[in-house]
Amino acid sequence: MSGTFITFEGPEGAGKTSVLRAIVERLAPLLDDQLVLTREPGGKGSPVAEAIRDLVLDPNLPSMDAWTEALLYAASRRQHLVDTVLPALAEDKVVISDRYLDSSIAYQGGGRNLGVDAITTINRFATNGVMPTATVYLDIRPEVGLRRIQEHRQDEVNRLDVEALSFHQRVADAYHQLAEQSPERFLIINAEQDLATVISDTWTALMPILGIQD
Ligand SMILES: Nc1ncnc2c1ncn2[C@@H]1O[C@H](COP(=O)(O)OP(=O)(O)OP(=O)(O)O)[C@@H](O)[C@H]1O
Numbered sequence: 001m002s003g004t005f006i007t008f009e010g011p012e013g014a015g016k017t018s019v020l021r022a023i024v025e026r027l028a029p030l031l032d033d034q035l036v037l038t039r040e041p042g043g044k045g046s047p048v049a050e051a052i053r054d055l056v057l058d059p060n061l062p063s064m065d066a067w068t069e070a071l072l073y074a075a076s077r078r079q080h081l082v083d084t085v086l087p088a089l090a091e092d093k094v095v096i097s098d099r100y101l102d103s104s105i106a107y108q109g110g111g112r113n114l115g116v117d118a119i120t121t122i123n124r125f126a127t128n129g130v131m132p133t134a135t136v137y138l139d140i141r142p143e144v145g146l147r148r149i150q151e152h153r154q155d156e157v158n159r160l161d162v163e164a165l166s167f168h169q170r171v172a173d174a175y176h177q178l179a180e181q182s183p184e185r186f187l188i189i190n191a192e193q194d195l196a197t198v199i200s201d202t203w204t205a206l207m208p209i210l211g212i213q214d
């Protein structure tokens with residue numbers, strides 16, 4: 001792996017989609033075809049991973065065993081790495097992914113109570129230890145993020161959105177633990193600020209990693 005691998009993480013409604021859109025708009029003219037924007041579960045250029053996404057997020061499925069869910073996320077991740085992330089990094093590109101393995105540790109390890117160690121083990125196996133260069137963490141209290149979604153967005157409700165607040169609190173707690181353990185990788189952004197400030201803070205944090213001068 002030689003390119004730059006940036007991941008965006010956060011609880012529901014943290015603003016990943018909005019912030020990523022703005023960051024990519026600013027980066028695209030600078031990086032041109034050296035920039036790859038993708039997302040998990042699923043991923044750009046990975047039909048198998050996308051098929052797993054449809055399954056794992058389907059709100060109409062009655063229930064799914066938590067370990068099955070964890071394995072499906074890991075399988076989607078594996079396919080996305082092989083199809084999209086690793087080839088781009090081998091060409092020295094900048095890959096930005098909306099979510100990666102920290103999501104599994106937070107949602108399945110924390111939210112579903114499967115434990116951080118077990119989910120880390122499954123994902124080490126799935127990723128062969130490929131870790132992001134840096135991770136932007138949009139830090140928001142779960143109740144604030146969920147309120148944003150309820151107020152502004154009625155579409156695309158997935159199986160995780162509808163979990164209880166206690167689930168989302170465990171997700172946020174697990175993210176905070178990860179950030180504490182890997183301060184060199186996590187760029188923590190206060191996502192409760194107005195959107196323009198969140199975007200500006202994110203840009204400032206990413207510039208040195210991307211070797212860009214303002
Ligand atoms: N800083 C902000 N302040 C107020 N509202 C915001 C802010 N950032 C995003 N929003 C609004 O909150 C809602 C959720 O934002 P967005 O879809 O970007 O978040 P997300 O993290 O991608 O959500 P999800 O976890 O559901 O994918 C949108 O309606 C968006 O306009």
Ligand SMILES: Cc1cn([C@H]2C[C@H](O)[C@@H](COP(=O)(O)O)O2)c(=O)[nH]c1=O
Pocket residue numbers: 012040041057073098099100101103104105107108158160161
């Ligand atoms: C990668 C990954 C994702 N999830 C959950 C988190 C979200 O509820 C959805 C993805 O939708 P979003 O638009 O990015 O918010 O999937 C998860 O539980 N585990 C994972 O590994």
